[in-house]
Amino acid sequence: xxxxxxxxxxxxxxxxxxxxxxxxxxxxxxxxxxxxxxxxxxxxxxxxxxxxxxxxxxxxxxxxxxxxxxxxxxxxxxxxxxxxxxxxxxxxxxxxxxxxxxxxxxxxxxxxxxxxxxxxxxxxxxxxxxxxxxxxxxxxxxxxxxxxxxxxxxxxxxxxxxxxxxxxxxxxxxxxxxxxxxxxxxxxxxxxxxxxxxxxxxxxxxxxxxxxxxxxxxxxxxxxxxxxxxxxxxxxxxxxxxxxxxxxxxxxxxxxxxxxxxxxxxxxxxxxxxxxxxxxxxxxxxxxxxxxxxxxxxxxxxxxxxxxxxxxxxxxxxxxxxxxxxxxxxxxxxxxxxxxxxxxxxxxxxxxxxxxxxxxxxxxxxxxxxxxxxxxxxxxxxxxxxxxxxxxxxxxxxxxx
Numbered sequence: 320x321x322x323x324x325x326x327x328x329x330x331x332x333x334x335x336x337x338x339x340x341x342x343x344x345x346x347x348x349x350x351x352x353x354x355x356x357x358x359x360x361x362x363x364x365x366x367x368x369x370x371x372x373x374x375x376x377x378x379x380x381x382x383x384x385x386x387x388x389x390x391x392x393x394x395x396x397x398x399x400x401x402x403x404x405x406x407x408x409x410x411x412x413x414x415x416x417x418x419x420x421x422x423x424x425x426x427x428x429x430x431x432x433x434x435x436x437x438x439x440x441x442x443x444x445x446x447x448x449x450x451x452x453x454x455x456x457x458x459x460x461x462x463x464x465x466x467x468x469x470x471x472x473x474x475x476x477x478x479x480x481x482x483x484x485x486x487x488x489x490x491x492x493x494x495x496x497x498x499x500x501x502x503x504x505x506x507x508x509x510x511x512x513x514x515x516x517x518x519x520x521x522x523x524x525x526x527x528x529x530x531x532x533x534x535x536x537x538x539x540x541x542x543x544x545x546x547x548x549x550x551x552x553x554x555x556x557x558x559x560x561x562x563x564x565x566x567x568x569x570x571x572x573x574x575x576x577x578x579x580x581x582x583x584x585x586x587x588x589x590x591x592x593x594x595x596x597x598x599x600x601x602x603x604x605x606x607x608x609x610x611x612x613x614x615x616x617x618x619x620x621x622x623x624x625x626x627x628x629x630x631x632x633x634x635x636x637x638x639x640x641x642x643x644x645x646x647x648x649x650x651x652x653x654x655x656x657x658x659x660x661x662x663x664x665x666x667x668x669x670x671x672x673x674x675x676x677x678x679x680x681x682x683x684x685x686x687x688x689x690x691x692x693x694x695x696x697x698x699x700x701x702x703x704x705x706x707x708x709x710x711x712x713x714x715x716x717x718x719x720x
Contacts, residue, residue, distance in 0.1 A: 322588070323596040325543065327580040331626055331655045333542040336601035338616035339382045340652065343604050353390055354400055354413065356382060361540050361552070362410040363391075364613045365403070367503045368635065370647040371665045371672070371704050375411060377611035377649075380703050387703075396499040399513070403497040403505075404490075407554040407618065417514060419532050421524035423555045424493030431488055443484035450485045451494065451509070459498055459508040462486055530556050534564040540615075543579055543591040548622060565590055582628030603655040607692040609700050610650045617650060617657075629657040629680065643720060644678060653692065658683045663697075670707040672697065674715050681719040 325333075335341045339359055356379065357363055366374035372388075379386045391411070395401045401411045404420055405427070412420070435443065454460055465482035479487070486507055489495040496513040497505045510519060537552035538544055544552075550561035568574040568590070575593045578586045610617065612633050617623045624630050631650060634642040645662035652658070662675045674697065679685045685693075694709075701709050 322576050322578045324586070325577055325579045325589075325591075325596050327582055327584070327626065328655065329596075329600045330543065330579050332600035332603060333595065333598075334626060335603050335616065335655055337540050337542050338614075340608070340616055341601035341603040341655075343606060344380075344382050344384050344608060353379070353383065353386065354394055357394075357401065357411065358413045358415065359540075360615050361416075361536065362406050362412045362615065364406075364615065364618070365409045365411065366611075366613050368647060371649075371663060371700060374611045374613040376703075377609070378614050380700075381608045381610055381614065381652075384699060384703075392499075402514070405554070407551070408613075414514075414518065416536075417518045419529050419536075420555075421493065422526055422529040423553075424491070425524060426555065428488075428492035431491055435484060435488065442481040443488060446482045446485035447489065450482055450489060454495065454507060454509055459506045460486075461501060461504050461506050463504070530560050530564060534561055534568075538574075538590070538592070543577060543589040543595060545587075545589055548589075548619065551619065579626075581625040585625075587625065605654045605692070607651060607653040607658070607689075607696040609661065609696050610652055612647065612649065614650075623657075627657045631660070645675065651693065651696070653689070656680075656683070658689070659685070659693075661693075661697075665704045665706055667705075670705070672701040672704060672706040672709045674709065674711045676712075676715055676717050678717045679719050685716070 332341060337359075339356060360378075363375045363378050368374070371377070372380070375391065376386070376388050379391065391401075395403070395411060400414050402414050402417055402420075403409065403411055404423065406412070432444070450465060453465060457464075462479075462483040465480075465486065486495065486505075490497055490505075490507055494510055495507040496510045498508045498513055499506045533553050533556050534549050537549045537556075541548060541552065546561040546565045547558055549565070550556045550558045556564075565574065569576065572593070574590045577589055577591050577596055579589050580586055612631070617629075617631070620631055629650065632643075634644060634648070635646060639646070644660060647664075648660045648662045650657050650660050657680065659677055659679045661677045663672060664675070665672050677693070683689075697709050
C-alpha cells in the first residue's frame with residue numbers, strides 16, 4: 320500500500336503551527352500565557368550574542384509582540400517555573416519537565432567527566448567537595464567567587480579555572496542548579512535548596528519512561544519526523560533509542576509512516592500520528608517576522624532547507640572576509656515562507672538600528688507591499704530593542720545570492 324503523502328505547503332503549515340508561528344504574534348506575553356508558550360515550544364535557547372537582542376528574547380518576541388525580557392526573568396528567577404539546562408545547547412526549560420532531565424544529568428555526568436579531562440581542565444574533579452561545601456556555606460555563587468588563586472586553561476571559551484569547571488560539571492550533572500544570571504554570568508545553588516522535592520527523586524531515573532516521554536514530546540513539536548530528528552530534538556535520546564521507540568509505536572498503531580514532500584518536490588519518509596495528513600492545516604498570517612538564528616523552529620538547518628528551501632548557516636565564527644552574508648543574520652518569515660535574511664545591528668550609544676543588508680530569497684519578488692511589511696517588522700524589532708530610529712546603510716537592498 321502506498322504511504323499517505325503530506326504536501327509541502329501542508330507540511331510547513333503543520334510544523335509552523337506546532338511552533339506558534341501560524342498565528343498572529345499579538346497575544347499577551349505575561350504570566351501564564353508566556354509559560355504556556357515556552358511549554359509549547361519545549362525550550363528557549365540561550366545565547367550571549369546581543370547584536371539586536373538576546374536570542375531567547377527574540378524567540379519569544381517573534382510570537383508575542385507584547386513580550387519584554389523582565390517577564391522571562393520573573394518566571395525563571397522569582398516564580399521558579401523554568402529551569403536552565405541543556406538540550407542541544409543551554410536553554411530555558413519548563414520546570415514541569417524537570418523529572419525527565421534526570422537521565423540527562425546521568426548521561427552528562429559520564430560524558431563530561433571523560434571529555435573535559437582531555438581538554439586540559441586537570442584537577443576539576445578534586446574541587447567537587449570544596450565547591451559544594453562553599454555553596455552550602457555561602458549560598459549562590461558565580462564563577463568569580465571561586466578559584467581566584469587557580470591557574471586557568473589556555474585560551475578560547477574553555478578558559479576556565481578548575482573550580483569553574485567543577486561548577487559547570489556539578490550543574491550539568493544535577494548537583495547544582497542555576498538560579499539566575501548576573502548579566503550573562505550564571506549563579507549556582509544547591510539543587511536540594513532550589514528544586515521542589517517531588518521533582519527531584521533520589522532514586523535512579525527510569526530510563527525507559529524518560530525515553531518514551533522525550534520521544535513523544537519531540538514528535539508533538541515536530542508534527543512529523545524521522546527517528547534521527549526525534550533523537551536530535553532534546554539531544555538526550557540516542558539515535559538507536561529513538562529508532563527502537565519508533566518501531567514500537569508503529570507496531571502498536573500509535574504512529575504511521577508517511578511521505579513528506581520537500582520544497583523541491585522530493586519525497587522523504589517520516590512518521591506521524593495517525594490522521595495528520597488528513598487533518599486541517601493552520602493558516603499562517605501574512606505578517607512578516609524577524610527571527611532569531613536560534614529560533615527552535617529552524618534550529619535543524621537540514622530540515623529547514625528541506626521544508627522551506629532556505630539554506631542558512633550562522634557565520635559568527637567565520638572570518639569576515641569569508642562570510643557569505645554577515646556576522647549575525649536574521650531570517651525573515653512571511654506567512655509560511657522564509658523570504659529573505661537581514662544583517663542589522665543595534666548601536667545603543669546613538670540609539671540606532673542600522674540595516675546593513677537585506678538579501679531576498681531567490682524566486683521571491685520584493686515589491687512595495689513586501690517592503691512595507693519588512694519595514695513594519697523592523698519597526699517592531701526597533702522598539703523592542705529600545706532604539707529611536709532605523710537607519711538603512713547605502714546599497715542595503717542586495718541581489719539574491
